[in-house]
Amino acid sequence: MAAGAAGLWLDGAGAAAVGQAREASARLAPLVRPTVPDTFAGCREAIDGVDAAVATLLEHRVALAGRVQRLKPVGGHAGRDPRREAAIVAAMAARAPSVPVDGLARIMGAVIEAGLDAAERDEADETPVWRL
Numbered sequence: 001m002a003a004g005a006a007g008l009w010l011d012g013a014g015a016a017a018v019g020q021a022r023e024a025s026a027r028l029a030p031l032v033r034p035t036v037p038d039t040f041a042g043c044r045e046a047i048d049g050v051d052a053a054v055a056t057l058l059e060h061r062v063a064l065a066g067r068v069q070r071l072k073p074v075g076g077h078a079g080r081d082p083r084r085e086a087a088i089v090a091a092m093a094a095r096a097p098s099v100p101v102d103g104l105a106r107i108m109g110a111v112i113e114a115g116l117d118a119a120e121r122d123e124a125d126e127t128p129v130w131r132l
Ligand SMILES: O=C(O)C(=O)C[C@]1(C(=O)O)C=C[C@@H](O)C=C1
Pocket: 065, 068, 069, 072, 079, 080, 081, 082, 084, 085, 088, 111, 112, 115, 116
């Protein structure tokens, strides 16, 4: 398999490998090759592509957040660290200058809470899909 500017070339790959490669491409394409669509349908398609990448990153972030809870003296919601959360928002603000900082703080607050909720469900023996 090789990746190029226009997509993926698969030589002699089975259907499962082709499916996996398509999914990997869908997840990565919006990051490495952002599109600038000029139609309604094109915009919707591009948004769906970005959402696929966002969902992939959220899934990975939730798994990492779950892992760090198990390494902290006090994990879960009880061990929240407002200074760390503010530093996360400040670092992200530099990369998302079009999103007002208070909006970014609300978004990341929701993301962090979702991660902590998932970690506490995991503690209750509900195995998550992703576990690092
Ligand atoms: O870094 C930590 O201490 C974490 O528990 C992870 C995390 C996060 O999801 O980024 C979650 C809760 C804390 O308030 C701060 C950050």
